[in-house]
Amino acid sequence: MANSEFAMHIEGVCRNYAEGLKHLRSSGSEIDAVLLHSGSQQFYHGDDRGIPFQSYGHFLHWLPVNRPDQFVLFQPGARPIYFQVIPEDFWYEQTIAAADWWASEFEIVRLAAVSELAKRLTAARIAYLGGHTQLALQLNIDKGGINPIALLSFLDFQRAYKSNYELEQLREANRLAINGHWAARDCFLGGGNEYQIHMAFLDACNILEEESPYTNIVALDEKSAILHYQHKRRDPAESQVLLIDAGCRVRGYGSDVTRTWAKDSAHPVFTELLAGMQNLELEIVNLVCPGIAYPELHSAALHGIASLLNELGICDASAAQLCEQEVPQLFMPHGVGHLLGIQVHDVGGRQADIAGTTSLPPAHSPALRNTRTLTENMVFTIEPGCYFIPMLLEPQRNQPKGASINWSRVEELYPFGGIRIEDNVRVTASGVENLTRQFE
């Protein structure tokens, strides 16, 4: 890792926080410093077993350290301080290996317990960003300084724009995930079940399940119509279709990639639909450029799906009529994508500005998570899908929306589930960088 890229990233984050504090001041709140808390270890109720830990997103923006009770203190004009809490403990490994490329950007203060932190906080008015109000109060932070909305709105909004350092992590997370996706496809074609395909992905990426950015979706046949299907069936599979939605995490940054594969024995209409969806996904990626509003990409996806439904005889009305009746939404009930970065569904997707004004999705697509206008270095997913979901389709049989649906065809396609194709993209100065396909 080049020291300079991370140094420039931290410079940018410092500039951003300084501006965020100015913004907070203009809303009437005088704050001199910001304390970021990675989080605390949580336990299952009534148990001494810890829940897998994940550092808070705004903390990871500063430091690639996924450990509880770590703190960064930012004060404008000063070098950021990393309060590295390393308890004395013979039950768990507590050391934190500090790589020079990031350690050199901080003043590191080693503490043996969180209780030692209070006396180190000398700034007058500190804002606390994190999930533990009680701890903030113990650190003598004012109630008004705990997760101040005006600061968080500003920081959430700006997280959409990635530094070169962040883009490098996202590219690497995509490169690793693609290795996993090839292994998963081979396992599927070789007759693997959901569990085996899941393990093939993890093994090819050299990761533990808890190191994934989200729970892998590994769905065979009709289960691929369950959007966030969570099981991994172990029984022998005579399957025709695999939908796998799986990514990797690199220094806190996640990729989010979906591929759908079908065997030659799948229904010919499903196979054509799959080819159509693969083309549609690439067409939407190619629409990406600065200045476009993300909901326009969503509308393009709905229109493309309507055309496919018409061309393949799944519906008997024109694409325009189908869109007018909101029929494509029965086949793609989710949004065409979301912001991506430290969190898989990254923050700020529905913000219109740094003040936090909400920009809601259009009424015909309430699940759309991104309503932002595209700007250079914004990173998000493009993931059109088309599914045969009985729960959504069946109630329409005797309704106006159902009149144009070819029900016998839909019944033939139920056993094949659905399709989703997902890439991660970055907006460039004049167009798009496909962070996923460059590794295929």
Ligand SMILES: [Mn+2]
């Ligand atoms: Mn996604």
